Amino acid sequence: MSVRHAEPEDDPVTLEQANAIMPMTAPAGATSAEKRGLFTSGGADMYRSVSNTDRRHHYEALACAVLEQEKADAFAQESTVVISQTTISP
DSSP states (O other): OOOOOOOSSOOOOOOHHHHHOOOOOOOOTHHHHHHHHOOOOOHHHHHHHHHHOHHHHHHHHHHHHHHHHHHHHHHHHHHHHHHHHHHOOO
16 A cells, blocks of 8 residues: 655545645744745644544644744744834834
């Protein structure tokens, strides 16, 4: 039996497929914009959906959803701080 890894356009139904799509960390040297692109609240939504379809990994998928949401919130807050610092003139 071969395991097919989910492609980004597929809706993952297992935690393994979701993990194959979502990176756990940003690549070294990634800019803030690239990090925001990787970690959006869409990742959290995906893991919440997987928690309903992959019942054997329900709680693990929910934990991943919380972590993805925290990453998205942190990057959104980071970008807000950067924007506010650049708009304030000394």
